[in-house]
Amino acid sequence: MATFTRRGKAWRAQVRLQGHSVGASFDTKRQAQQWAQDTEYQIRQGEFGKPQAGTFGDLMKRFSETVSPGRAGARWEIVRLNKLLSDPISQTPLSELKTQNFAEFRDRRLTFVSPGSVNREINLLGAVCRYALREWHLLDHHPIQGLERPKDPRPRDRRISEDEIERICRALNWRGVAPQSTYQEIAWAFLVALETAMRLGEILALTSADLNLRGRFVTIQISKNGDKRQVPLSRRAVELFRLVADREGKLLKVGRDVASVLFRRARIDAEIEDLRFHDTRHEALTRLAQKLEVLDLARMVGHRDPRSLMIYYNATATEIASRLD
Structure with a gap:
């Protein structure tokens, strides 16, 4: 409830209780302890009124x-x-x-x-x-520590077939040229995600200043974990980015909420079950794992702990067997 810190020749007492945080300095530790005891009593009696954050x-x-x-x-x-x-x-x-x-x-x-x-x-x-x-000293304990958590469901292992990719692109009216409509922008983002394992929000935030096609990478200024990272590009990814390389500012005009809604609509139109845009990350990472070493892959997709790649790596037994002698 109370803490005591020596600062030079003085003692600092700090009381944190029931949303209150008060402190004072004294010549001796005994004085500080007596003040803290009296202050805690006053707080419990309600003499300090309502704390800064009541609920x-x-x-x-x-x-x-x-x-x-x-x-x-x-x-x-x-x-x-x-x-x-x-x-x-x-x-x-x-x-x-x-x-x-x-x-x-x-x-x-x-x-x-x-x-x-x-x-x-x-x-x-x-x-x-x-x-x-x-930081605010409005609690005197952490009430969530020790709470029993629900068991997380198994990670998704949804793969995307070439047939499904073609059907999604048809539903979004993809023509293989610079995207002109909102639907085509979503199709372009879908194909980029399959090549790079980038998240939808990361793709939509890209600007022309983030492109370095000569060096074959794009820069994500702020990723999900707050880090800045450079994403290497395959030849196919370079081709896709060249379609929008002459744009100033943001590469795509579509917002995230609209993109999510229209992608779900395209999935329905394509008669595809249980597909989310984020499943492109599973598909892309599984494909990239066949080409890159694990540390390179972790750096490319922004995972600080390479072990977390297992959440997204979903190679089938047949795919793994095909690489065995």
Whole structure:
């Protein structure tokens, strides 16, 4: 509850309790300890009034407004936090926030979304708690530590066949030339993703300044993990980028939400089951793994830990057997 730090000849006491954070300096440690004891008593008696952030929802709002904008995945965080404000946990006073509140949150959310989604939401709320504890001193403990998590589902292993690629391109009216329509831009992004394993958001954010076709790479300024990286290009990828190389500014005009909706519509028109744009990353990484060493592959696709490549590497037994003597 209270911490004591010696600064020169003085002692600094800091009390963090029930959303309050107060401090004072004293000549002796004994004085600091007595002040801390009295202060904790006053806080418990309610003499300090309402803390700066009265409910967990207040913390969520503050985090989304001041912290999320500077983090990778800011858009997802802000949207998710705003949505979760409708959950009862947002009304929980900080003084009453316990692990049990998050256990109840977990159980409620599991009735609406998948275990993987619930884990991502818990991770986000955990980030809010850590910031409130370490930076704002509005919590005196981390209430999510020790919470039992839902078991994540098995990673997707969806591969994309050449026939499906052709059908998607037909549904998006791809003509093999510089894309003119929104549908054709999505088709172009789809083909680029299959060659590079780039994410949809990374492709849509590319500008003409990010291209280096002579060096055969493009630069992603901000990736999902916040890193900047250069993505090597195959000859086919170079051909695709040459179709848009003369554009100024952003290479594509289509936004992410529109692209996602129109891709799903094209999948339906192509009569293809259970295909997501992100499955291009699985397909591309599996193909690239046959050409690149694992460290080169990890660097190309932006994985800090090469072991995480196994989530996306989905070679079939027949494909592996074909490479055996």
